[in-house]
Amino acid sequence: MKNIFYVIIVSLILSCSSIPSKGNIQSLEDLTVEKIYDAIKEEDISVVLEDISILQRSGNEENVLESEKLLIEASSLINRLFIKAVDNKKFIDASNYFFTAEQSGLKIDGEWSYNNLILDSVLEEDKSKTATEKSYIIRNYLNIKLLDNSDLAKIFELVASAGDKSLIAEIRNEADLRSIDLPVDLITDNKEISKTDFLKGTVTIWVNRGMKIEGGIGIPDSVIGSGFFIDKEGYLLTNYHVIESEVDPEFEGFSRLYVRLWDDQNTKIPAKVVGWDKIFDIALLKIELEPEIVFSFSQGKKYLPGTPIIAIGSPGGLENTITSGIVSASGRKFLQMCGVMQVDVPINHGNSGGPLIDSDGELVGVVFAGIEQFEGINFAIPGEYISKLVPALYNGGRVQHPFLGLAVQEEDKGLRIIYRTPGASGSLVGLKNNDIVTSLAGVEVKKIEDINKLFLKLRPGIAIKINWIRDEVEMSGIIALGIRPDFPVLDASKIDLKYKLIAPVFGMTINSISKNIFGTDYMISEVFPGSIADTTGLSVNDPFSIKKWQVVEDQKLILMQIKIKKRKAGFLESGVQLGAYMGTTNFI
Numbered sequence: 001m002k003n004i005f006y007v008i009i010v011s012l013i014l015s016c017s018s019i020p021s022k023g024n025i026q027s028l029e030d031l032t033v034e035k036i037y038d039a040i041k042e043e044d045i046s047v048v049l050e051d052i053s054i055l056q057r058s059g060n061e062e063n064v065l066e067s068e069k070l071l072i073e074a075s076s077l078i079n080r081l082f083i084k085a086v087d088n089k090k091f092i093d094a095s096n097y098f099f100t101a102e103q104s105g106l107k108i109d110g111e112w113s114y115n116n117l118i119l120d121s122v123l124e125e126d127k128s129k130t131a132t133e134k135s136y137i138i139r140n141y142l143n144i145k146l147l148d149n150s151d152l153a154k155i156f157e158l159v160a161s162a163g164d165k166s167l168i169a170e171i172r173n174e175a176d177l178r179s180i181d182l183p184v185d186l187i188t189d190n191k192e193i194s195k196t197d198f199l200k201g202t203v204t205i206w207v208n209r210g211m212k213i214e215g216g217i218g219i220p221d222s223v224i225g226s227g228f229f230i231d232k233e234g235y236l237l238t239n240y241h242v243i244e245s246e247v248d249p250e251f252e253g254f255s256r257l258y259v260r261l262w263d264d265q266n267t268k269i270p271a272k273v274v275g276w277d278k279i280f281d282i283a284l285l286k287i288e289l290e291p292e293i294v295f296s297f298s299q300g301k302k303y304l305p306g307t308p309i310i311a312i313g314s315p316g317g318l319e320n321t322i323t324s325g326i327v328s329a330s331g332r333k334f335l336q337m338c339g340v341m342q343v344d345v346p347i348n349h350g351n352s353g354g355p356l357i358d359s360d361g362e363l364v365g366v367v368f369a370g371i372e373q374f375e376g377i378n379f380a381i382p383g384e385y386i387s388k389l390v391p392a393l394y395n396g397g398r399v400q401h402p403f404l405g406l407a408v409q410e411e412d413k414g415l416r417i418i419y420r421t422p423g424a425s426g427s428l429v430g431l432k433n434n435d436i437v438t439s440l441a442g443v444e445v446k447k448i449e450d451i452n453k454l455f456l457k458l459r460p461g462i463a464i465k466i467n468w469i470r471d472e473v474e475m476s477g478i479i480a481l482g483i484r485p486d487f488p489v490l491d492a493s494k495i496d497l498k499y500k501l502i503a504p505v506f507g508m509t510i511n512s513i514s515k516n517i518f519g520t521d522y523m524i525s526e527v528f529p530g531s532i533a534d535t536t537g538l539s540v541n542d543p544f545s546i547k548k549w550q551v552v553e554d555q556k557l558i559l560m561q562i563k564i565k566k567r568k569a570g571f572l573e574s575g576v577q578l579g580a581y582m583g584t585t586n587f588i
Contacts, residue, residue, distance in 0.1 A: 031055065033066050040073050045081060045097070046463040046480035048074050049104045050429055053478035057430070075106045082108050091121035095141070100462045103441060104478050118142045119151060122158065129394070132231035132294070135162035136390040139299065140457060144171060149180050160186040163232070165362060166299035193293070193361060195310060195322055199262040201293030202228045204314040205238050205285075205353060206268065209245055210254035226313035226354030226367070227259065229291040230390070235274065236291075237386070237393075238353030239368050240283045246273050247283075247398075259287050262320050275393035278486050279336055279401060281368050282386055283353075284393035295355055297387035298362035303327050303341070309364050311345045313354030323347070327364075330382070333585045334369070337401065337452045338385045341365050347378040356380050363387075388456040402455045402462075403484035406431065407504035407586045409528055410447055413469065414438040415588075418528075419504040421492045429466075429479045436469040451588045460484075487556060488587040498549045504587065505558055505580045507531020508538060521545050532580055542566050547575070556582040 031054055039048045052074060055067040078101050085094035095117040101108050118141045122134040138144070138155060147155065152175060159167045160183075168187060175182050205225040212221040225242030229235070236259070245255040258268035269287050276283040303309070307327045315321055325345030332340050343356065347367055356364040365380035392399045405424020408415035414436040420427040431437075437445060441464040445451050458464070460483045467476045485491045489505060499522070503509050507528040514521045524542045527533045544564035551558055560578045565571040 033070070036070055037073075040070075040077055043077060043081060045074065045078050045100060046461055048077065049100070049463040049478045050425065050480040053104075054430055057475070057477055071106070074104075075101075078106055079109055082112075089124055089126070091117050091124065092137075095121070096459065096462050099458075100464075103465045104463055115143050115146045119147065119155075123151075123154060130231055130233045130235070131158055131162040132164070132233070132235065133391065133394040135159050135164045135167060136387065136394075139164070139167055140388050140391060144174055149178060152178075152180070153182060156182050157186060162296075163294055164296045165360070166296060170299065197293060198310070198312055198355075198357065198361065199320050199322070201291055201295050202226060202262055202312045202320075202355065203236060204260040204265070204317070204319050204350075205242050205271075206258045206260060207243060207245060208254070208256045208258065224314060224317045224350045225352045226350065227285065228312070228353075228355040228363075229294045230296065232290055232294055234287045234289050234291065235394075236285050236287070237366060238283055238285060239366070240276050240278050240281045241368075242353050243273055243276070243283050243285070247276055257285070259285070260319065261289075265319055275396050275399060277389055277393065277399035279484070280338065280381060280385065280389060280399075281335065282366060282381065282389060282393070284390070295357065295361070295363050297383040298358060298360070298364065299384075299387070301358070301362070303330070303358070303364055303382075305329055307364075308359060309343060309345060310357050311343070311347060311351065311354060311367060312357070313347075313351035313367065315346075315348035315350045317350050321351075332379060334379060335381065336583050336585055336587070337455075338382065339449065340368070341380045341382055343367075343378050343380050345378060356383075385453075385456065388453075392459075400460050401484040402458050402460050402481035403488070404479065404588050405482065405488070406437075406588050407488075407584075408437065408448060408588055409586065411436065415445055415448065415451070418509065418586075419492075419500065421488065422495055425480050425482050429477060431468065432470065434470075437466065438469060438474075439467040440464055448586060448588060455481075455588075484587075487582045489558065489582040489584055490551070490553065490556065493551050493558065499546070501558075502560075504584060506533050506560065506578050508533035513543065519545055532578055536576060536578060537566065537568060538564070538576075539567055558582060 031051055036048055036051045052067050052070050055063040078097055082094055082097040085097060095114055098108050098112060098114050098117060122137055138159065144152060144155065152171065156171045159171060172182060205227045207223040209221040211218040223242055225238055227236045227238035230237055243257055245251045246257050257271045259271045260268060269289065271285045271287045274284045274286050305327055309325060309327060311323050313321055323346040325343060327341055328344045329342040330339060332342050334340050351367045354367045356367060358364050363383045365383045366386055367380050369379045389399060404426040405421035406417050406426040407419035409418050417431055417433050417435045417437065420431060439445055440451060440454060443454050458481060460481050463478050463480050465476060466479045492501060508524050509526040510522040511525050512520055513523045522544055524538055524540055527538055527540060542564055544562045546560060547563055548561035558580050562576050563573060564576055565573050
């Protein structure tokens with residue numbers, strides 16, 4: 001019963017409104033020198049470095065010698081790609097090549113540094129990038145402590161023009177430590193503003209989807225949400241699910257996106273979607289208007305339960321609504337790649353995409369869902385995650401996240417692999433179930449959250465170093481970052497055997513004990529604490545057979561009916577149905 005309740009709750013929360021298979025797991029016999037040379041010709045540097053790493057670990061002397069020759073070719077390739085990116089003034093691309101080379105033990109020719117490449121990207125006179133976009137690049141990628149005084153002053157001017165309060169304060173603190181003066185007169189938004197003034201930075205989002213037929217009668221089909229400005233050039237954030245029909249290729253019908261300003265509810269301003277992230281339920285929009293107020297995310301603050309917050313939005317289409325409350329809890333696992341905040345603030349349909357702000361007027365998070373049946377249980381995406389996504393949203397289109405194709409279980413030593421998606425990097429590089437991943441890109445990982453935060457700073461297509469433990473032996477290699485699908489479990493269910501998915505989906509490992517004309521009998525060998533199997537009362541050494549396996553794709557659910565003899569029930573045979581939402585949080 002608890003599991004059915006869990007499925008229903010998750011479905012309610014998310015109703016607030018493929019990875020290509022590369023074949024089977026790659027064996028050393030499949031990996032030939034010719035294959036790596038083909039990848040070099042295609043300039044697929046991350047795959048090249050991953051495959052060379054596999055050869056180096058093979059223990060075969062001939063392979064090791066070949067890998068040394070291939071590394072020379074790889075070094076030449078990554079230098080060519082790097083110089084090409086620099087010449088084209090694509091400094092972010094160049095910084096990614098630099099990072100990949102550093103992770104792989106290669107050297108980029110010349111006196112380059114990662115920090116200087118990021119600095120060049122924001123100081124470049126690129127009119128396609130706004131001051132706010134550059135400010136978020138500085139937030140996420142630039143180490144201001146490594147800048148000289150002249151560059152620190154330049155960065156301050158840029159950040160001051162964007163109005164990023166937290167970053168302004170950080171740079172001023174660094175300047176004070178160096179006893180240098182900054183032109184503080186450039187700061188134009190440091191005055192106190194009233195709660196009512198915050199309305200000037202918020203909007204009502206309205207998506208007109210024409211008409212729909214219900215009971216033979218045509219009624220208007222529209223979606224109403226909230227949004228808020230983060231850029232003086234008219235860029236604003238809202239939830240992805242509010243504007244989904246604008247960018248979803250599977251949506252067939254009429255869809256037009258408009259924005260209504262706080263002080264003019266009669267005028268509909270056309271808006272366009274710039275970038276979106278389905279996994280984090282966030283989207284960046286653009287209108288041709290300069291807002292009076294822009295919001296910036298807080299940086300470094302901790303919002304503990306009991307912290308006062310303010311929500312602004314259009315509940316039920318009632319514009320210009322301000323409500324107050326507190327943070328109730330954090331780390332609720334309702335989104336795949338981040339724990340969300342539970343907030344005790346009056347929120348209803350129409351608040352989705354609106355800002356949560358603190359007493360300083362800085363963004364705490366973005367409202368995205370609530371449970372209608374339970375008054376006061378509402379949720380918001382933490383600002384610390386959204387602020388890291390902003391540069392990718394400005395790039396336009398769907399935001400892509402790195403993916404290894406692994407499901408893991410948190411343990412004291414690190415993250416134990418419990419599943420590998422066929423054809424994904426984790427399988428191709430030779431990782432095995434029960435390997436313990438201890439670090440990625442030089443960062444120690446003890447929790448899945450550690451990897452999610454790291455992956456928000458990285459992008460698919462680069463190669464990083466991975467360290468793991470197998471049978472008490474420490475190992476390392478290079479792994480290429482693939483593209484995370486919207487629902488890794490759904491994609492895996494289309495290309496893998498169902499019994500293999502039981503571990504990541506329902507939280508138990510199993511062994512086959514017999515086969516007959518009616519199917520296969522299994523024995524539970526491990527139950528993960530807190531998993532669906534655990535809360536259902538399943539335990540080690542319970543024998544069972546699978547009677548039905550159903551993937552409900554439109555609701556993103558997997559249902560499994562089993563006939564089981566529970567040890568805790570005296571091995572009396574009974575039927576059990578398990579249900580799980582596909583947005584499981586254990587895939588990396």
